[in-house]
Structure formats: structure tokens, C-alpha cells
Amino acid sequence: MFENCVSSGSLRRCGLIANHFMAKTHLNGGRRFYKCPRFDEEASRGLWEWRDVEMPLHVTMSINNLYTSLKSVEVERNYLKKMVANLEDVVFAERLKMEKIMKEMKGINSANLDDVARMEDKLQTIKWFIVF
Known part of the structure; x- marks a missing residue:
């Protein structure tokens, strides 16, 4: 009021x-x-x-209309703030998941590289046996 x-x-x-x-x-x-x-x-x-x-009546009506518009914009702003906060939470959670996946991929890649290096060593050893 x-x-x-x-x-x-x-x-x-x-x-x-x-x-x-x-x-x-x-x-x-x-x-x-x-x-x-x-x-x-x-x-x-x-x-x-x-x-x-x-x-005058038209002035009070204009003021009332502006006040009503202001209140509706405030409600929309608060709703959008909540949406942004929720999206930030989702993005943060997804970022953590992606970082975990990236660490796992690096581990898999380094394990594969170690396997490849061991296989190359074995291949080199086999080549030496064949040559001699």
C-alpha cells in the first residue's frame, strides 16, 4: 500500500x-x-x-502503471538471477566431471605410451636376435 x-x-x-x-x-x-x-x-x-x-487521475494512473511494471520487472529479474545461479552450479558440476575424465584419459594415454615403448623394446630385441 x-x-x-x-x-x-x-x-x-x-x-x-x-x-x-x-x-x-x-x-x-x-x-x-x-x-x-x-x-x-x-x-x-x-x-x-x-x-x-x-x-490528476491520469498522473496517478500512470504512476500506478509504472509501479506495477517495476514490480513485474523485479520479479523477472529475481527469476533470472535464480536461473543463472542454477546454471552456474550445473556448469561447475560438469566442469568437475570433465576434469575427472581428462585425468583418466591422460592416465590411459600414458599407460598406452608405456605399452608402446615396451613393445618397441621387444621388437628391437627380436630384430637383434634375427640379425645375429
């Missing part, structure tokens, strides 16, 4: 400083007002007052 903007305002009869808010309703969207900090208490006189003059 309204959003606390500033915690300062005009001094009330009770001696407390009134809080400054901005209305978010359809009819008063964007209008600023002061409200007593004790507004909801029984001892309060329930005082509040508009800070600025009433705006």
Missing part, C-alpha cells in the same frame, strides 16, 4: 517525528504523506496528513 521512504518529517503534537511515506494505491499513487509513528496504537490520535496536493 505504501512504502517507507524517509524517517523524518514534521513534528507531531505528541512530540514524535512523523514518518514520511509514499502511497501506492490506485487513487493516490505517488502522493507523499506524513503519518504519526503511534498511528496504530490506541493512545494515538491517528494523525496523518498529505504532504503534497492531489494529482
Whole structure:
């Protein structure tokens, strides 16, 4: 309905400083007002007052539409942030898998190279036997 903007305002009869808010309703969207900090208490006189003059209907409707658009963009942004975080987790997990596979492949390749070197040595030995 309204959003606390500033915690300062005009001094009330009770001696407390009134809080400054901005209305978010359809009819008063964007209008600023002061409200007593004790507004909801029984001892309060329930005082509040508009800070600025009433705006034309088309202006309040425009403000309300912009506020609604802002909220929908914020919801979409939060959704996209969650998607990015989830994708980063997936990419990290896949990266770990790929690193493990690469280590295994290096091990297999080095084992194969050792086998090839041993076979070449045996072949060389066989050649020496054939020659002599």
C-alpha cells in the first residue's frame, strides 16, 4: 500500500517525528504523506496528513502503471538471477566431471605410451636376435 521512504518529517503534537511515506494505491499513487509513528496504537490520535496536493487521475494512473511494471520487472529479474545461479552450479558440476575424465584419459594415454615403448623394446630385441 505504501512504502517507507524517509524517517523524518514534521513534528507531531505528541512530540514524535512523523514518518514520511509514499502511497501506492490506485487513487493516490505517488502522493507523499506524513503519518504519526503511534498511528496504530490506541493512545494515538491517528494523525496523518498529505504532504503534497492531489494529482490528476491520469498522473496517478500512470504512476500506478509504472509501479506495477517495476514490480513485474523485479520479479523477472529475481527469476533470472535464480536461473543463472542454477546454471552456474550445473556448469561447475560438469566442469568437475570433465576434469575427472581428462585425468583418466591422460592416465590411459600414458599407460598406452608405456605399452608402446615396451613393445618397441621387444621388437628391437627380436630384430637383434634375427640379425645375429
